[in-house]
Amino acid sequence: MIKYLNIITLYILIIYISCASESFPGGKRVYTSNCESCHMEDGSGLPPMYPSLHNSTYLNSNLKELPCIILNGKQSQLIKNIIMPAHDFNDVELTNLINYMNVKWGTNQNILLKDVQKNMKNCK
Numbered sequence: 801m802i803k804y805l806n807i808i809t810l811y812i813l814i815i816y817i818s819c820a821s822e823s824f825p826g827g828k829r830v831y832t833s834n835c836e837s838c839h840m841e842d843g844s845g846l847p848p849m850y851p852s853l854h855n856s857t858y859l860n861s862n863l864k865e866l867p868c869i870i871l872n873g874k875q876s877q878l879i880k881n882i883i884m885p886a887h888d889f890n891d892v893e894l895t896n897l898i899n900y901m902n903v904k905w906g907t908n909q910n911i912l913l914k915d916v917q918k919n920m921k922n923c924k
């Protein structure tokens with residue numbers, strides 16, 4: 801009996817660890833269905849067409865601009881016919897997405913919902 805309990809405890813622990821190790825699972829879902837096709841699952845992109853998001857200048861120093869870039873999309877600076885499409889996310893989805901990318905590839909600083917809402921007001 802004790803033996804079975806140990807095995808069950810071990811399973812629960814493994815499941816807990818595998819779930820807890822992924823930060824911002826909501827953001828990951830948004831990323832997977834909207835961004836991965838160009839910027840790749842690991843964020844490495846497909847340069848020069850689609851920029852890598854690893855330690856991207858945008859992630860590290862343009863945190864404030866991120867909401868608008870994601871919502872409005874962006875014209876490629878290098879290739880004329882390539883654009884990143886606009887996205888229609890609500891503020892919670894956007895906050896989760898930005899935090900997911902930050903934890904994975906940026907400076908690991910968390911951004912708050914109220915800051916994202918404030919920065920969304922600057923979008924043209």
Ligand code: HEC
Nearest residue numbers: 834835838849850851856858874875876877878882883884
């Ligand atoms: C159709 C392909 C495509 C999709 C889908 C896409 N992007 Fe982009 N992304 C681009 C292109 C092209 C650029 C502009 C590159 C440049 O400035 O030269 C870009 C730029 C960016 C930048 C600025 C980084 C930099 O170095 O210029 C960020 C941040 C970004 N994308 C995040 C996202 C996120 C988050 C999503 C999902 C919500 C997403 N992208 C979806 C193609 C895409």
